[in-house]
Amino acid sequence: MYSKYAWEKYDDLEPIMSFNEGYKEFLSNGKNERLVVKESVELAKKHGFKELSEFETLKPGDKVYVTNKNKNIALFIIGEEKVSKGLNILGAHIDSPRIDVKQNPLYEAQNFALLDTHYYGGIKKYQWVTIPLCLVGVICKKDGSVIEVNIGDKEDDPVFGISDLLIHLSADQMQKNAAKVIEGEDLDLTIGSIPLKGKDKEAVKGNILKLLKDKYDVEEEDFLSAELEIVPAGKSRDYGLDRSMVAGYGHDDRVCAYTSLKAILDIDTPKRTACTILVDKEEIGSVGATGAQSRFFENIIATLISKQEDYNDLKLRSALTESYMLSSDVSAGVDPLYLGVNELKNSAFLGKGIVFNKYTGSRGKGGCNDAMPEYIAKLRNILDKENINYQTAELGRVDQGGGGTIAYILANLNMNVIDAGIAVLNMHAPMEVVSKVDVFEAYQAYKVFLLNIE
Ligand code: MN
Ligand code: MN
Numbered sequence: 457m458y459s460k461y462a463w464e465k466y467d468d469l470e471p472i473m474s475f476n477e478g479y480k481e482f483l484s485n486g487k488n489e490r491l492v493v494k495e496s497v498e499l500a501k502k503h504g505f506k507e508l509s510e511f512e513t514l515k516p517g518d519k520v521y522v523t524n525k526n527k528n529i530a531l532f533i534i535g536e537e538k539v540s541k542g543l544n545i546l547g548a549h550i551d552s553p554r555i556d557v558k559q560n561p562l563y564e565a566q567n568f569a570l571l572d573t574h575y576y577g578g579i580k581k582y583q584w585v586t587i588p589l590c591l592v593g594v595i596c597k598k599d600g601s602v603i604e605v606n607i608g609d610k611e612d613d614p615v616f617g618i619s620d621l622l623i624h625l626s627a628d629q630m631q632k633n634a635a636k637v638i639e640g641e642d643l644d645l646t647i648g649s650i651p652l653k654g655k656d657k658e659a660v661k662g663n664i665l666k667l668l669k670d671k672y673d674v675e676e677e678d679f680l681s682a683e684l685e686i687v688p689a690g691k692s693r694d695y696g697l698d699r700s701m702v703a704g705y706g707h708d709d710r711v712c713a714y715t716s717l718k719a720i721l722d723i724d725t726p727k728r729t730a731c732t733i734l735v736d737k738e739e740i741g742s743v744g745a746t747g748a749q750s751r752f753f754e755n756i757i758a759t760l761i762s763k764q765e766d767y768n769d770l771k772l773r774s775a776l777t778e779s780y781m782l783s784s785d786v787s788a789g790v791d792p793l794y795l796g797v798n799e800l801k802n803s804a805f806l807g808k809g810i811v812f813n814k815y816t817g818s819r820g821k822g823g824c825n826d827a828m829p830e831y832i833a834k835l836r837n838i839l840d841k842e843n844i845n846y847q848t849a850e851l852g853r854v855d856q857g858g859g860g861t862i863a864y865i866l867a868n869l870n871m872n873v874i875d876a877g878i879a880v881l882n883m884h885a886p887m888e889v890v891s892k893v894d895v896f897e898a899y900q901a902y903k904v905f906l907l908n909i910e
Contacts, residue, residue: 457809457840457843457844457845457846458836458840458846458847458848459808459847459848460808460809460845461807461808461845462807462808462809462845462893462894462896462897463700463807463893465843465845466893471896472892472893472895472896473699473892475718475892475895475896475899476702476892476895476896478714478718479702479711479714479715479895480691480692480693480694480702480704482495482710482714483692483702483704483705483706483707483710483711483714484609484691484692484704486550486706486710487590487592487606487609487685487687487705487706488551488552488554488592488593488685488687489527489550489551489736489746490526490527490593490594491592491606492550492710492713492734493523493526493527493528493529493550493734494526496521496529496531496713496717496734497521497523497529499717499721500519500521500529500531500717500721503519503721503722504519505519505520505521505531505721506519506520506521507520507521507522508520508521508522508756508759508760511763512763513763513764514534514539514760514763514764515534516534516535516536516725517533517534517725518532518533518534519531519532519533519534520532520533520534520760522756524745524746524750524752525745525746527550527736527746528733528734528735528736528746528750528752529733529734530731530732530733530734530752530753530756531717531720531721531731531732531733532720532729532730532731532760533720533723533725533726533729533730534725534729534760534764535725535726535727535728535729535730536725536726536727536728537727537728537729538761538764538765539729539757539760539761539764539775540761540764540765540771540772540774540775541728541775541778542728542729542774542775542776542777542778542779542780542871543728543729543730543731543757543775543779543780544726544728544729544730544731544779544780544781544905544906544907544909544910545731545732545733545779545780545781545782545866545871546716546719546720546731546732546733546781546782546784546902546905546906547716547732547733547734547735547748547781547782547783547784547862547866548709548710548712548713548716548732548733548734548735548784548785548877549709549713549734549735549736549737549738549739549742549748549785549861549862550709550710550713550734550735550736551576551577551736551737551738551739551740552577552687552705552706552708552709552710552739553575553576553577553578553579553708553739553884554575554576554577554685554686554687555573555574555575555576555579555584555589555618555643555645555685555686555687556573556574556575556576556683556684556685556686557571557572557573557591557593557645557679557682557684557685557686558571558572558573558574559679559680560572560679560680561573561679561684562661562664562665562676562679563661564658564659564660564661567649567651567660568646568648568649568660569646569647569648569649569660569661569663569664570644570645570646570647571644571645571647571684571686572641572644573643573644573645573686574640575640575643576685576739576740577739577740577884578739578884579884580634580884580885581637581638581639581640581642581643582620582634582637582638583885583886584618584638584643584886585617585618585619585620585638585643586617586618586619586620587617587688587886588608588615588616588617588688588689588690589608589615589616589617589618589645589686589687589688589689590606590607590608590609590613590615590616590686590687590688590689591605591606591607591608591616591645591684591685591686592605592606592607592609592684592685592687593605593682593683593684593685594682594683594684595672595674595678595679595681595682595684596678596681596682596683597674597678597681598681603672603673603674605672605682605684608689609689609690609691613689615689616645616646616647616686616689617645617646618642618643618644618645618646619646620638645686647664648660648663648664648667650663651663652666687705687706688705688886688887691704692704692705695889699892700807700891700892700893701806701889701890701891701892702889702890702892702895703887703888703889704887704888705886705887705888706888707786707878707880707883707888707889707890708785708786708880708883708884708888709738709784709785709786709877711786711877711878711880711890711895711898712784712785712786712877712878712898713734713784714895715784715878715895715898715899715902716732716734716782716784716902717732717734718899718902719732719899719902719903719905719906720732720906722903723903723906723907726906726907727907727910728909728910729760730906730907733753735747735748735750735862738785738861738862742862742865748862748865748866749865753866754772754776754869757772757775757776758772761775773870776869776870776871777869777870777871778871779869779871779872780831780871780872780873780905780909780910781863781866781867781871781872781873781874782873782874782875782876782902782905783825783861783862783863783866783873783874783875783876783877784876784877784898784902785861785862785863785875785877786877786878786879786880786883786890787804787811787813787849787851787875787877787878787879787880788803788804788849788851788852788879788880788883789804789805789806789879789880789881789883789889789890789891790803790804790805790806790879791881791882796853797852797853797856797857798852798853799850799852799853799854802848802849802850803849803850803852804847804849804879805847805879806879806881806889806890806891806894807891807893807894808845808846808847808879808894809844809845809846809847809893809894809897809898809901810839810844810845810846810847810876810877810878810894810897810898810901811846811847811848811849811876811877811878811879811894812827812832812835812846812847812848812849812874812875812876813848813849813850813851813861813874813875813876813877814826814827814832814848814874814875815827815850816850816851816858816859816860816861816863816875817858817859817860818855818857818858818859819855819858822858823860823864824860824863824864825861825863825864825867825873825874825875827863827872827873827874827875828872831872831874832874834909835874835876835905835909838904838905838908838909839901839904841908842900842904842908844897844900844901844904845893845897846897846901849879861875863875876898876901876905877898878890878891878894878895878898879891879894
């Protein structure tokens with residue numbers, strides 16, 4: 457159903473609410489890409505998926521997963537047809553905007569110990585000060601051991617924060633524009649203030665180093681091979697008196713990751729091989745070994761083909777060409793307080809179901825994947841048959857801004873791709889908001905896609 461409010465379709469809201477309870481838990485636990493991969497592997501195993509290396513050959517109905525460097529996961533259900541005939545692919549990203557700790561971060565100033573940082577992805581820096589933050593990530597030591605860090609989310613954990621100037625002394629600061637009011641180098645994290653007894657220089661920093669040594673057995677130099685991410689502390693919550701929405705950190709794009717993951721976990725053997733792939737690094741351009749531009753995906757498809765038939769490169773190329781993909785990524789939901797940035801006939805509304813973006817990009821569709829209308833017609837057909845609510849949108853008014861997703865990267869392999877995801881309010885803020893009914897419609901749309909597009 458095109459552009460209708462999805463709530464009206466349901467007499468019983470219980471399935472929507474309980475699906476979102478699962479999502480809230482996933483989001484609360486998945487504060488970074490490594491944790492999302494971990495949760496995904498656990499869910500996959502519970503649903504009978506096995507690591508690819510456990511399969512000598514592949515037959516219809518086999519449930520397979522592969523991870524890549526702890527930051528990527530691809531799941532497959534082998535279809536009735538051979539993999540070389542093409543796949544139906546859901547692709548979402550599991551990295552979210554955040555603040556990363558620098559390589560040489562720890563310093564002392566005015567009796568505080570602080571960590572110096574470098575933000576990751578597109579953020580409004582002023583949104584990240586004076587809120588409770590937690591630290592998640594890993595510290596890798598020279599002996600090969602990896603220490604997992606996750607401080608600030610448990611009830612009795614301490615939290616951290618980035619300070620901001622009191623209003624009483626902000627006469628100069630308040631004259632600055634929003635891009636400059638909090639600058640990148642001012643996003644440093646306060647982590648302590650007790651001096652180490654008997655040390656007269658940098659005693660507070662000394663005390664933090666002692667704590668790190670006692671609790672984690674790490675030295676200051678171990679920050680060199682650490683990957684510590686600063687993200688909002690606390691769980692995701694119901695939002696609104698009617699509990700119709702979910703507020704939380706990282707909906708972009710873990711909301712599409714969860715729904716795409718659940719879709720493949722919950723379907724039976726499809727005709728064409730079904731795939732959900734969750735990638736890293738989208739927020740910084742999808743580059744690197746764990747981003748969508750990595751050869752990881754092609755390598756895995758090649759491996760699948762080689763476990764079904766004699767492999768050659770043409771079979772891989774043809775599998776990719778014959779594939780269909782939904783780039784499962786969030787869309788900019790219309791905010792009633794900021795209507796000026798939208799053209800309302802072509803905008804995404806919370807509560808109207810899954811959103812298709814034929815194209816994204818900026819300044820005349822620059823850099824976008826512009827989906828084929830033949831493909832969109834197929835999607836309309838399968839969704840209408842199953843009574844799924846969907847809408848179409850652009851990312852704001854022409855020339856207002858713009859953005860991109862992983863869609864064009866997979867489209868470069870010559871498959872049909874379109875962006876299809878969930879509308880978000882406050883995108884990239886520490887607290888983003890989605891509508892529960894959209895989460896549920898997207899999940900169902902993704903299942904219909906995996907089973908029926910051809
Ligand atoms: Mn995104
Ligand atoms: Mn984003």
